[in-house]
Amino acid sequence: MPRVSEAHLAARRQQILDAARACFARNGFHATSMQDVISEAGLSVGAFYRYFKSKEELVTAIAEQVIGRVSDLLDEVRAVDPPPPIEDVMRRLLQTVDPQFGPDGVFPMALQVWAESLRNPDLAEFVRGIYGRVRGHFVEIARDQQAAGRLPADADPEAVGAVLFSMIPGYALQRVLLGHPDPETFLSGITALLHAPDKN
């Protein structure tokens, strides 16, 4: 019996996922047919359905990879101690994330995942879990900053973390939809706000 090697099976699966990612990035989840994905992968219909139960399962798998990748990008940045100033943290973050704004990056597809998660409860829960963790990292960053005396002593780290977190997808959206501004300009805006004279 032709039991094929475990590695071969995994490779096949990844081959499908890669093809799907390309198609989805090009045309979106809904406008790409199974035939598109299958042709791109150079497989047959029957082969595909050996590896995925349905199109929805494929979409979910891709979406989870995309969201997971976003999360990983942010994890890397957090893994720096001692905590540098907020501006440096955000600089690292924006620079790490910058190559992901192009058509081949994760952010254009992240937009699709966000929309999709409104109608796919499983995906919604997954997204909630990942983004909750990511925001948690920002809260930790805020806590670090507060401990270093770079935030008011009475500040709520949860609140500051939420604000810092908001800047990432907010910036991503500007980049993806408007094409502006570059990371350094954006950073200078953050710097200006952090150094606002105490008249507010």
Added chain:
Amino acid sequence: MPRVSEAHLAARRQQILDAARACFARNGFHATSMQDVISEAGLSVGAFYRYFKSKEELVTAIAEQVIGRVSDLLDEVRAVDPPPPIEDVMRRLLQTVDPQFGPDGVFPMALQVWAESLRNPDLAEFVRGIYGRVRGHFVEIARDQQAAGRLPADADPEAVGAVLFSMIPGYALQRVLLGHPDPETFLSGITALLHAPDKN
């Protein structure tokens, strides 16, 4: 010949748009069929195609209404002088925008529009135009603040405007996907950042 009143025609069109908005909010652009929209509107297939050339035209019309609404919300807030402190501007903004986070608000559908605009060039251009204008408002706000001495003299208003702008969709995303935090908490985070000790 039954030329029906102009008002009647407009009302019919709006009736379709309302039905479409309800359906799209419930199931998304792609998962709602024409039959869904038409039934919701209580019309016949033929009647629908008298008012819209295609489903795509309907989607675009709805998307433009949604994006326009977001823009209008922000316009209202800007129309206040003399310019209050940044925190007050953002408070007004977040409170105005707060009721729009629920399932019936514009933001869940805005997510869909963002995704859709990646594959619909006409819609993309429209979105670009509107959001460009909205960001322009934030730049003006930054300029006002700078003139009032509440921002460093050498700050770039374009950059500060981009950062302030980013907080809105960034916050919207958190609210829609995570359900957190409430506007006042988020605001306290902004306040904390604005009052950061000058060690950064």
Added chain:
DNA sequence: CTGTCAAGAACGATCGTTCGTTTTACGATG
């Protein structure tokens, strides 16, 4: 042989849209 894997024709469902028909509302006519 034997059972796994790949292949792709075929299927039912459903999609968006068209189009021939019926209904409706108004202007003209007497």
Added chain:
DNA sequence: CATCGTAAAACGAACGATCGTTCTTGACAG
């Protein structure tokens, strides 16, 4: 005012296309 002719407006059965999926078939490794 009553009637009728007519074109706009509404209707909905039907259509072709395409969708995602199933299933029969053959090839090939153990």
